[in-house]
Amino acid sequence: MTNTDLTPFNLAEINVADDSNAFHKLQYGALQRAKALELPSFEEEVWRYTQINDLDLSKYSIGAPGGEIHARGLTADVVDVAAVLEVVNGKLVTSQINDPNVSIFTALDDENVASGVGSVMTDAVDIFAEYNFALSTSPLVIRIARNSVVAKPIVIRHATSESDFAWFPRVVVIAEENSEATILEHQVSTDVEALICPVTEITAGQSARLKYLTVQELGPRVWQLASQISDIGRDAHVAVSHVAFGGGYARARIDTRMVGSGATGDIGAVYFGRKDTTLDFRTFQKHDAPHTNSNLLFKGAVDDRSRAIYTGMIRIEPDAGDVVAYQTNRNLKLSDEAWAESVPNLEIENNDVKCSHASAVGPVDADQRFYLESRGVPSEVAEALVVRGFFAEVLEDLPIPSIGIKTLERISELLSLEGVSL
Numbered sequence: 001m002t003n004t005d006l007t008p009f010n011l012a013e014i015n016v017a018d019d020s021n022a023f024h025k026l027q028y029g030a031l032q033r034a035k036a037l038e039l040p041s042f043e044e045e046v047w048r049y050t051q052i053n054d055l056d057l058s059k060y061s062i063g064a065p066g067g068e069i070h071a072r073g074l075t076a077d078v079v080d081v082a083a084v085l086e087v088v089n090g091k092l093v094t095s096q097i098n099d100p101n102v103s104i105f106t107a108l109d110d111e112n113v114a115s116g117v118g119s120v121m122t123d124a125v126d127i128f129a130e131y132n133f134a135l136s137t138s139p140l141v142i143r144i145a146r147n148s149v150v151a152k153p154i155v156i157r158h159a160t161s162e163s164d165f166a167w168f169p170r171v172v173v174i175a176e177e178n179s180e181a182t183i184l185e186h187q188v189s190t191d192v193e194a195l196i197c198p199v200t201e202i203t204a205g206q207s208a209r210l211k212y213l214t215v216q217e218l219g220p221r222v223w224q225l226a227s228q229i230s231d232i233g234r235d236a237h238v239a240v241s242h243v244a245f246g247g248g249y250a251r252a253r254i255d256t257r258m259v260g261s262g263a264t265g266d267i268g269a270v271y272f273g274r275k276d277t278t279l280d281f282r283t284f285q286k287h288d289a290p291h292t293n294s295n296l297l298f299k300g301a302v303d304d305r306s307r308a309i310y311t312g313m314i315r316i317e318p319d320a321g322d323v324v325a326y327q328t329n330r331n332l333k334l335s336d337e338a339w340a341e342s343v344p345n346l347e348i349e350n351n352d353v354k355c356s357h358a359s360a361v362g363p364v365d366a367d368q369r370f371y372l373e374s375r376g377v378p379s380e381v382a383e384a385l386v387v388r389g390f391f392a393e394v395l396e397d398l399p400i401p402s403i404g405i406k407t408l409e410r411i412s413e414l415l416s417l418e419g420v421s422l
Contacts, residue, residue: 009060009166009195011035016134022114023139030124030133037127046126049309049341050280051249055223060166060195064137066091069159073217074243074406075186082152082181085140088159090167092138101148102181105141116141116172120201121229125253128197128225132168136199139170142183144210146176153182153400160189160196160222169198175208175236182211182399189246193221200228204236206260211239211399218246220275226252234260234289241398243407244271244279251280258285258292258320269298270394272411273306273338280309285327287320298329299394301387302338303414311343314355321352331361332387384415 011034016027039055040047067088083102086094092106105112117139124130144150158169175181187198196218204210218224224247232238244250256265271279285294300308310329331340344357364386372382388411398404 009057009062011057011131014135021109022111023108023117026114026118027134030130033124034127034130034134037130040126046282048311050251051278057166057195059193060164062135062166064090064167065162066093067159067161068093069157069188070161070190071188072157073186073188074215074403074410075155075157075184077402077406078153078155078184078400080152081155082150083154084157085155086157086159087138087140087169089162089165090137099150099152101145101150102154103143103145105143106138108139112141112143113139116174117170117201119172120203120231121199121227125227125229125255129199129227132170132197132199136168136170139172141172142174144173144175144179144181144208147178148180150179150181153184156183156185158185158187158198160194160218161192162194163192164194165192166195166197169196171198172201173203173210173212175202175204175210177205178207179205180209183213184400184403185212185214187214187216187218187224189219189222191219191221195223195225198224198226202228202230202238204230204232204238206234206236208233208236210237211241213241213399213403214243215403216242216244216246216250218250220246220248220277222247222250224250227255228252229255229257230265231257231259232263232265235262236260237264239266239268239399242269242271243398243403244269245410247277247279249278249280251282253282255284255286256294258287258289258294261289261291263289263292265294267294267296268394268397269300270391270407271300271308272414273300273302273308274414275304275306278307278309283312283327285312285314285325287316287323287325290319290321290323292320293324294326296327297394299391300340301332301334301390302340303334305337307338308340310341310359311345312357313345313347314357316348316350316353316355318349321350323350323353323355325353325355327357329359332390333361333363334387387415388412
């Protein structure tokens with residue numbers, strides 16, 4: 001498909017066939033729901049502090065023109081994999097499976113796709129998630145076999161290189177009972193003006209262990225409106241991690257639901273804003289079942305005129321006793337024009353809990369900087385070293401060590417530390 005084949009993104013004029021294909025029927029229903037909704041406003045609490053009112057959908061076209069991945073960024077060294085999937089501008093261009101315990105379904109007429117998409121996000125969290133369901137052209141359903149260990153990472157690359165373009169990546173991960181796997185999703189673009197609305201659904205069956213790492217390296221003129229939602233079953237563990245460097249406005253809503261007794265959810269993020277970037281995170285830790293745990297640690301830095309937004313909610317349901325839940329967000333402000341907002345929240349309906357939340361926005365710690373300066377480290381290098389160390393505890397927990405190393409190297413470059421002997 002060439003650019004001239006793309007359809008202007010005017011929802012009122014878009015139609016999806018309500019035919020015998022099970023997935024198309026679902027898309028048709030999602031489209032009707034989307035047409036009944038209005039775009040969100042920054043006056044809504046979940047969109048507070050954003051520039052969402054500046055989004056003009058009429059600037060974008062939709063379709064699936066395909067293409068090539070022009071940059072591999074932080075994931076370039078990840079080559080020994082269990083599977084690799086590459087979707088470019090809405091078209092699946094690479095699908096390779098190297099591990100028999102990994103099953104991948106991509107065809108729109110496959111019953112696994114029809115039953116998988118929407119199995120966790122049963123109600124769309126916003127209009128962009130409805131758009132995603134209605135207009136996704138290459139949904140991916142990944143199933144990890146029961147009682148299996150997938151030792152090597154599964155890699156998904158979502159690339160955007162089309163100008164004035166909108167598309168809707170969809171990933172569904174089903175980790176069956178007592179399975180183990182690591183998934184790396186890389187979101188990358190060239191310097192184009194684009195709108196990307198990804199949705200990721202994760203199901204972890206009883207005693208499953210899943211690690212999901214998202215690396216976001218989008219161009220400076222890209223809008224991203226992403227949602228990730230996880231259901232964690234009995235005695236299962238899901239760790240979701242995010243590394244974010246790019247986008248003009250890049251938003252990630254992350255819902256982690258402990259639905260089975262003994263479930264554990266870990267949520268981590270490292271982000272670094274420069275120039276006029278806005279990085280926006282909204283997290284929801286929801287404990288439906290007793291004897292569950294969740295721990296969130298987000299660390300970010302903002303420089304130049306960039307902005308960071310974090311709002312989080314821990315929700316403990318009435319029947320969820322013996323719960324431990326933590327939420328921490330810390331931000332470093334590296335320039336006078338940079339800005340960060342951090343708003344943690346708790347809603348607790350059970351007394352048998354141990355919960356805490358913490359947030360901070362401020363400059364580099366003066367005592368730490370002085371300690372280095374007193375030992376002969378130049379002031380600008382001392383500050384950069386403190387910032388580098390600030391991210392260490394999150395980077396050490398990333399499920400793919402090479403990504404942690406590459407991320408630290410990228411941060412060092414941004415801090416002009418790449419030539420400094422450490």
